[in-house]
Amino acid sequence: MRRDRLPTTSDLAVIGAGPIGLEAASRAALAGLNVVVFEKGQVGHHLSQWGHVRLFSPFRMNHSEWGLKLVKDAFPKLPLPEPDSYPTGSEMVETYLKPLSRIPQLSGRILEGIVVRSVGREGLGKHDLLGKPERSHHPFRLLVEREGRRRIHRSRSVVDASGVYSRPQFMGNGNIAAPGECEAQQAAPDHFHRHLVDVNGNQRSMFAGRRVLLVGGGYSAATTLEAFRKLTETAPRTHVYWVNCSAKTVPYEQYPHDPFPYRDQIAALANSLARRPPSWLSYLGGSMVDEILSWSPQGPFRVVVDGTRNGVRRRREIEVDEIVSQVGFEPDNSIYRQLQVQECYATAGPIKLAASLLGGSGDCGDQASPDLDLLTNPEPDFFIVGNKSYGTNSTFLIRQGVVQVRLIIDHLADRLKSRHQPTAVA
Secondary structure, three states, X not given: OOOOOOOOEEEEEEEOOOHHHHHHHHHHHHOOOOEEEEEOOOOOXXXXXXXXXXXXXXXXXXXXXXXXXXXXXXXXXXXXXXXXXXXXXXXXXXXXXXXXXXXXXXXXXXXXXXXXXXXXXXXXXXXXXXXXXXXXXXXXXXEEEEOOEEEEEEEEEEEEOOOOOOOEOOOEHHHOOOOOHHHHHHHOOOOEEOOOOOOOOOOHHHHOOOEEEEEOOOHHHHHHHHHHHHHHHHOOOXXXXXXXXXXXXXXOOXXXXXXXXXXXXXXXXXXXXXXXXXXXXXXXXXEEEEXXXXXXXXXXXXXXEEEEEOOEEEEEEEXXXXXXXXXXXXXXXXXXXXXXOOEOOOOOOEHHHHHHHHOOXXXXXXXXXXXXXXXXXXXXXXXXXXXXXXXXXXXXXXXXXXXXXXHHHHHHHHHHHHHOOOOOOO
């Protein structure tokens, strides 16, 4: 929804209109808070970017009970996914997130095409009132931008649900850019892919019959391998070089009685491909991209891969037409650089939540629900939620974000309602 005039004040400003941002906004609206949502793209922007990919958790785990009720009440004839179905990213956006953004309680409050550049405190610097609750007496100042024009929005509280998908990490050794990586990506952006790719859909012509470098060892890489296996059935000249920093014979852990069958399926496939690579695949386990020697706007790329496997170090140069880098994402902390946020040295997520996650099993399906204390920062009334709250930790599930939202919004509603009456949207 687009408005020519931006609101100047709010009780709660939410950054990001993805699944967790919208759940936060809808619960805040139910609590009677004056909430505004700033979204740099459109509702569900990140999910739409990997819209062809199917979630490995069922629909019943990807929404809140209040959000689903609000959608059903507002659109009683709207067909929703079955609770035990596995929607794609696009299906989640079209069947749930967009309807949730259009409920009457959020009318005029979802502001698309607006970038939040930074958040500070009125009259305070980062170093003032260190760790003091009195910082909450100074409203947040959000510097927002639409079409090159910048304005200030003031809010009593802020929830950052902006996600991480827009910040892919570098694929070089140590997750820093390999020599030539930035230059190659800039010179040939159509052939250097840093997000999930639609191998058998609208990007098929880019990959069919081509030489592809796939870098990564997570579930995104496994999902992409599944897509390439299907592609090679009709385009047998396609060849994939899979670079994985793990030197394990079985690179993906599989869990007994995995509650997520699709996760288990793609892990089993990737393990099988690593153990016995078919003719269309060259598996370079225990390896990393060391350097990109040459590139051109249309390819090819000459890439140096360096690694050790079975105690033998091997450095090899390969030539490919396409590069697919799937080595994870990182949070953009520039938004809250002027706030008192303590980050984890390992994941760049908020420290208390990060510490609890690092002490866990590492299985996204086996996480205890967080309590409110784990979600707080030294900065009062500022919260980082959703995927961004996990930093570079890849175990986030939407259901965890829903728990975060319930705890935070209920806490803010109690605090803000006791201090003042909600202000009107300007």
